[in-house]
Amino acid sequence: MKSAFSFIEVIISxxxxxxxxxxxxxxNSFNKNAMFKNIKxxxxxxxxSPILTLKDKIDNAKVYKLNNLVTFKxxxxxxxxxxxxxxxxxxxxxxxxxxxxxxxxxxxFVEYGSFSISYKENDPLSFMxxxxx
Numbered sequence: 001m002k003s004a005f006s007f008i009e010v011i012i013s014x015x016x017x018x019x020x021x022x023x024x025x026x027x028n029s030f031n032k033n034a035m036f037k038n039i040k041x042x043x044x045x046x047x048x049s050p051i052l053t054l055k056d057k058i059d060n061a062k063v064y065k066l067n068n069l070v071t072f073k074x075x076x077x078x079x080x081x082x083x084x085x086x087x088x089x090x091x092x093x094x095x096x097x098x099x100x101x102x103x104x105x106x107x108x109f110v111e112y113g114s115f116s117i118s119y120k121e122n123d124p125l126s127f128m129x130x131x132x133x
Contacts, residue, residue, distance in 0.1 A: 052117075062090075067084040087120075090117045091116050093114045096111075
């Protein structure tokens with residue numbers, strides 16, 4: 001009767017444990033990268049949401065400052081400087097017009113296209129917009 005593990009059994013168990021360790025580290029790394037990417041998207045959406053109120057006034061060549069898009073009555077100088085430091089770029093591209101109907105006097109249609117907003121070096125957030133002209 002055998003009272004200890006053989007050398008081959010120990011080597012196989014070490015290899016299996018090392019594969020499990022590497023898999024856990026890779027999974028943890030993937031989760032960390034996904035978390036940071038989601039935090040950047042959340043910050044971009046939070047800081048750029050006031051530009052969504054501009055709707056059709058968006059100029060693709062213009063850089064907007066957050067301070068000009070929001071209005072606060074009682075704001076400290078530090079907060080006001082923070083809002084001035086945030087620069088937002090927006091791009092609105094018309095894709096097509098969808099004809100709905102004609103009532104005999106006027107054509108009714110909606111326009112749709114892509115709308116993207118970006119903040120700093122973060123990936124731009126893309127939306128689809130639909131509006132009636």
